[in-house]
Amino acid sequence: MAQVFPKWTNKIPLAIVVGTPIVAIVVILLVWYYFSPKYTDVSYRPIQPVEYSHKVHAGDLKTDCRYCHSAVEISPVANVPPTQTCMNCHKLITPNTEKMQPVLESFISGKPIEWVRVHNLPDYVYFDHSAHLRVGVGCASCHGNIASMEVVRQAKPLSMGWCLDCHRDPDMYLRPHSEITKMTWKPPHDQLEFAEKAKRELNIAPPVDCSGCHR
Ligand code: HEC
Ligand code: HEC
Numbered sequence: 243m244a245q246v247f248p249k250w251t252n253k254i255p256l257a258i259v260v261g262t263p264i265v266a267i268v269v270i271l272l273v274w275y276y277f278s279p280k281y282t283d284v285s286y287r288p289i290q291p292v293e294y295s296h297k298v299h300a301g302d303l304k305t306d307c308r309y310c311h312s313a314v315e316i317s318p319v320a321n322v323p324p325t326q327t328c329m330n331c332h333k334l335i336t337p338n339t340e341k342m343q344p345v346l347e348s349f350i351s352g353k354p355i356e357w358v359r360v361h362n363l364p365d366y367v368y369f370d371h372s373a374h375l376r377v378g379v380g381c382a383s384c385h386g387n388i389a390s391m392e393v394v395r396q397a398k399p400l401s402m403g404w405c406l407d408c409h410r411d412p413d414m415y416l417r418p419h420s421e422i423t424k425m426t427w428k429p430p431h432d433q434l435e436f437a438e439k440a441k442r443e444l445n446i447a448p449p450v451d452c453s454g455c456h457r
């Protein structure tokens with residue numbers, strides 16, 4: 243009888259038996275990776291060169307966020323403070339403890355402390371802090387209650403869907419300017435009235451078209 247299938251096809255059943263589990267394992271690993279907190283970045287919390295605590299400084303001591311992140315209302319990027327800002331207090335407070343050593347070294351040498359970035363959008367996304375703060379979106383809406391964190395961790399996904407959820411309907415996230423750094427602010431009962439008024443007076447129009455965030 244003439245051969246219908248060429249000889250190499252004899253190997254196909256073997257390839258399926260060996261190949262299928264490998265494909266399955268790869269699929270499982272990919273799903274595991276992309277759905278893990280590492281990929282969505284929620285809870286990402288790198289180890290920092292100094293045991294600096296927002297809970298102590300912004301929580302217990304109630305230092306306003308803008309004392310250190312002074313550019314947040316005037317520029318797209320929120321700055322991390324220079325060592326000089328720390329030394330305004332620490333020349334007098336705990337100047338010689340072990341935890342302060344790297345801060346002192348930085349102050350004396352003039353070499354900035356190498357803080358590790360926590361939040362990081364891809365380069366193809368445009369984001370501007372000052373635009374959000376101008377219209378009364380508070381830090382906590384995007385960063386969670388930082389003043390309760392010993393170590394800063396990413397509280398929100400910072401994904402495109404997350405940005406758009408608020409841009410399509412920001413009403414519950416607009417607050418009076420005086421409240422933007424308050425960590426425990428909650429929308430009051432007349433929030434929707436306030437939001438209507440704010441949107442009119444401040445010309446609030448969050449972009450939902452692609453070029454708004456991908457410039
Ligand atoms: C005394 C100075 C100081 C104050 C006050 C302060 N911060 Fe910070 N902040 C820092 C320093 C230093 C870092 C970098 C180290 C770190 O991530 O913990 C930082 C990091 C951050 C980050 C992470 C930045 C990144 O890498 O993505 C956020 C978000 C932040 N601060 C928000 C706030 C908010 C909100 C407040 C007010 C509730 C606040 N900070 C008050 C000093 C301060
Ligand atoms: C408004 C004043 C103030 C500023 C500004 C400030 N600190 Fe502090 N810091 C304090 C106080 C008060 C304590 C608590 C000291 C204690 O527990 O006895 C403290 C505690 C600390 C500690 C723990 C010290 C220890 O030995 O327990 C570290 C580390 C520290 N701060 C780092 C920093 C860094 C880094 C910055 C700048 C990003 C900074 N601080 C800015 C007031 C300040």
Ligand code: HEC
Pocket residue numbers: 307308311314318319320321322361362363364369371374375379380381382383384385400422423
């Ligand atoms: C509308 C959401 C939103 C609000 C409101 C907001 N942030 Fe951010 N913040 C972000 C995003 C997104 C990033 C990452 C930006 C990037 O990677 O380019 C970020 C990054 C940061 C950083 C790291 C430096 C930088 O700019 O990339 C600091 C510090 C910070 N925020 C502090 C603050 C403080 C303090 C406030 C309130 C005064 C605040 N943020 C309000 C979304 C927000």
Ligand code: HEC
Pocket residue numbers: 363367368369370373374377379383384400401404405406408409412415445446447448449454455
């Ligand atoms: C909690 C609500 C909220 C979240 C979350 C949010 N935004 Fe916005 N965003 C606003 C509002 C409100 C405005 C309108 C500002 C105005 O009209 O001046 C705005 C405006 C903007 C603008 C226009 C700024 C300008 O200069 O015209 C950009 C760009 C933007 N957002 C990017 C982002 C990106 C990227 C993210 C996610 C990483 C994000 N936003 C998350 C509320 C939010």
Ligand code: HEC
Pocket residue numbers: 363364367400401402405406409449450451452453454455456
């Ligand atoms: C409100 C801001 C905003 C708008 C408007 C927006 N994007 Fe995005 N986009 C983002 C952010 C933030 C990311 C990064 C997501 C991440 O890192 O997880 C992103 C990521 C992407 C990516 C990379 C793939 C991915 O999903 O991670 C593509 C492609 C994209 N956007 C296309 C678009 C298109 C097309 C539009 C218009 C229909 C659009 N975006 C509108 C904020 C926005």
